[in-house]
Amino acid sequence: MPNVAIGSDISANQRQLWLADLPTQQKVEELYLLALHNEVDRLQFSLQRISYPTQEVVRFLLLQKFEQDQLILTEELAVFIAAQKSQTPNYLIAERGDGYEFSVPAFDYAAVAHRLLKQARQQQDMLMFVLQAENGELNLREWLSGSSAQAEARQRLLLAELNRLSPQAIERLIAQITTEQVTSWLPASSVMVQLARHSQNPALYQKLWLMKANDELRREITRLAEQADFFAQQQLMVAAANPRLKQEALQALVSIQPMSNEVALFLIEKLGQSEEATQVAHLLAQSGYQGWLRELVSSNRTVKQQAILAVLNP
Numbered sequence: 001m002p003n004v005a006i007g008s009d010i011s012a013n014q015r016q017l018w019l020a021d022l023p024t025q026q027k028v029e030e031l032y033l034l035a036l037h038n039e040v041d042r043l044q045f046s047l048q049r050i051s052y053p054t055q056e057v058v059r060f061l062l063l064q065k066f067e068q069d070q071l072i073l074t075e076e077l078a079v080f081i082a083a084q085k086s087q088t089p090n091y092l093i094a095e096r097g098d099g100y101e102f103s104v105p106a107f108d109y110a111a112v113a114h115r116l117l118k119q120a121r122q123q124q125d126m127l128m129f130v131l132q133a134e135n136g137e138l139n140l141r142e143w144l145s146g147s148s149a150q151a152e153a154r155q156r157l158l159l160a161e162l163n164r165l166s167p168q169a170i171e172r173l174i175a176q177i178t179t180e181q182v183t184s185w186l187p188a189s190s191v192m193v194q195l196a197r198h199s200q201n202p203a204l205y206q207k208l209w210l211m212k213a214n215d216e217l218r219r220e221i222t223r224l225a226e227q228a229d230f231f232a233q234q235q236l237m238v239a240a241a242n243p244r245l246k247q248e249a250l251q252a253l254v255s256i257q258p259m260s261n262e263v264a265l266f267l268i269e270k271l272g273q274s275e276e277a278t279q280v281a282h283l284l285a286q287s288g289y290q291g292w293l294r295e296l297v298s299s300n301r302t303v304k305q306q307a308i309l310a311v312l313n314p
Contacts (some may be wrong), residue, residue, distance in 0.1 A: 009092045015106050018057045024212045028061045036067070040076040056090055060107035064113035067112055073120045074294040105145040119183075126161055129154075140176045142183055155188050162198055170199055178203040197223070213244035221245065225252035230260070237266050250280060254287045260284070268303060271296065277304035281311040 008089065010018075018024065034043040050058055063084060066073075073081065089105035132138040139261060144158075145149050162170070174195055177186065186192060193216050193227065196204045211217065221239055224232040240249035241254055250270075253263050267284065270276040293312060297305045 006072075008072075008095060009103060010091060010106055016110055019061065021054075021057070024054055024057050025060050025194065026059065029067060032065055033059065035071065035077060038074050038076060040074075040080050041260055044088060049056045055092055056107050056109075059084055059087065060109040060112065063109050063112040063116060063298070067116055067119075070121070078117060078120055081116050085110050085117070110125065110184075122157075125154075125157060129152060129157055130161060130164055133165055135171060136169075136172050138173065138247055140173055140187065144187055144191075151188075155191050157193055158221065159194055167199075170195070171201075171266045174199055174201050174204050177207060193217070193220045195206050200231060202234070206238055209235075209239045209242050209245065210304060217245060217249055221248045221252050225255055228256045230262075233260060233263055237263070241269075247279070250283055254283045254289070268300065269310065271303040272309070274304060277307035278311060285311050 011120075022028075027225075031043055031046055034046065047055065047059065047062075063081065066077075066081070071077075087109070089107065089110070091106040092103040093106040094101055095104055121262055129138070131144075132143075146238065177192075177195075178201070180186075187195075189208075189211055192204070192208045196208050197220065208217065208220070217239075221236065224239075233277055235251065236249045236253050240246050240253070242249075250267075253267070256263065261273075267280055268282040281293060284290075290312060292307050296303050297308050298310075
C-alpha cells in the first residue's frame with residue numbers, strides 16, 4: 001500500500017483500492033482470529049504495530065467484520081471497540097452536495113464501533129431481561145418505569161423476547177399485573193395485548209378491557225372475532241362492558257357464525273336493558289337476524305319489545 005501522509009484527502013478510487021488490498025485483508029483475518037480467542041492484548045498490540053495508512057484500513061475492515069459476523073462481544077472486546085471509536089480519523093474523502101463540498105472519514109470505523117457497542121448493550125439488556133424473568137427476579141412495574149424513552153425501549157424488548165420466555169416466566173409476569181387491586185398502573189396496551197394473547201389468561205384480559213380504548217384494543221377485538229372459539233367469545237362479552245369498546249365488541253360477537261347459546265343468552269340479556277336494546281337490535285338486524293328478533297318479540301317478555309319493533313319497522 002502506498003505511503004500517504006496522515007491527514008490527507010484521498011479519492012474514492014484510492015479508497016476502493018486500499019479496501020481491496022490482499023495483504024490488508026489477510027492482516028484483518030489474522031486479527032479476527034485473535035478476537036475470536038479473546039486475545040485482546042495481542043490484538044491491540046498487533047494493530048498498533050501496523051503502519052499507516054494500512055492501520056486505518058485494517059481497523060475499519062476488522063470492525064466491519066465484527067458487525068457482519070455478528071460477533072458476540074466479551075467485556076474485553078467491548079473495551080477494545082470503544083477505544084477504536086475514539087481514534088481520530090486520519091484520511092478523509094470529499095463528498096459533494098447541492099452546491100457545496102465537505103470531507104468525511106474515508107474509513108468511518110467510529111460509526112461501525114458505535115453500532116457494535118449499541119448492539120452489545122441491547123444484547124446485554126435482552127439477556128438480563130430473560131434471566132431475571134426466568135428466575136422470578138423481574139419486578140415488571142419497576143422495570144417499565146423511568147423515562148419515557150427507557151420505558152418504550154423496554155416495552156419493545158419485552159415484546160421482541162416474549163416468545164423466548166417459558167410459560168412459567170410469563171405467568172409470573174402476568175401475576176404481577178392481575179394481583180394489583182387497582183389499575184393505577186398497567187403496562188402499555190401493546191404489552192398487555194401481547195401478554196393476554198400469548199397466555200390466554202382471562203384475568204389479564206379483564207384488566208385489558210378496563211384500559212382506555214385505542215387501536216391496539218380494537219385490533220385485538222377483531223382478532224378474537226376471527227379466533228371465534230369459546231374463549232374468544234367470552235372475552236368479547238367482557239369487552240362489551242367497556243362503553244368505548246362496546247360497539248366493536250358487540251359487532252364482533254354478532255359476526256361469529258353460528259351464534260353460540262352463550263352469546264345468544266348474552267344478547268337477549270342486552271335486549272332486555274333499556275339503554276342497550278336499540279343498539280343490539282340494530283346490530284342483529286344488520287347481520288340478518290330480523291327473524292330471530294321477531295321471534296323474541298313474540299315469545300320473550302324480558303326483551304324491550306318496543307325498541308326492537310322500532311328497529312324492525314323504522
